[in-house]
Amino acid sequence: MDFLNKLGKKFSETYNIASEKTTKLAKETKLKIKIADTRENMKMEYMKIGEAIYKKYLNNRDDNIALQFITEFKAIDKAMESIKNAESEILYLKNRKKCSKCGEEFEEEFEFCPNCGSKNQVDDIKVFDAEIVNPEESNKD
Ligand SMILES: [Zn+2]
Known part of the structure; x- marks a missing residue:
């Protein structure tokens, strides 16, 4: 009996330590998630500030604050253009506009938008890396 009691005591001690470790680990994980979430929220707030200043730059290109970030804004301009091009290329691949x-978004062959009914003028897909040369034009010499 003494042996079994000791074993039982030992087991419950080990179990308590293990469960305490588990609890601590769970708490640590929760805190780490909280930190990551908070960082993510902070990024969102930074983004909002950046976006607000970028909009200022778009509306008034002489704005003093905006001019401090001209390099970043040029990079955003370029990124926006590149996203727009990639998006129209995707539409083109899907035969949609x-x-x-x-x-x-709708099928390419439709002339009118099924949503608002307006006649469609869609931007032409710009293919930047392929130069189209008209053979008749180049043989005109
Ligand atoms: Zn429409």
């Missing part, structure tokens, strides 16, 4: 008025 986007309404220039409401932004609805």
Whole structure:
């Protein structure tokens, strides 16, 4: 009996230590998640500040604050352009187009937007890396 009691005591001690470790680990994990979430929220706030200043730059290119970040804004301009091009290329690959008025996506052969009904003028897909040379034009000499 003494042996079993000792064993039982030992087991419950070990169990308590283990469960304490588990609890501590769970708490640590929770705190780490909290820190990561807080960092993510902070990034969102930084982003909002950046976006607000960028909009200032778009509306008034002489703005003093905006001018301090001109390099970053040029980079954003370039990134926006590149996203726009990639998005229109995706549409082109899917044989679809986007309404220039409401932004609805639809089949390329439709002339009118099924959402807002406006006649569509879609930006041409710009292919930057392929230069199209008209053979008749170049043989005109
Ligand atoms: Zn539309």
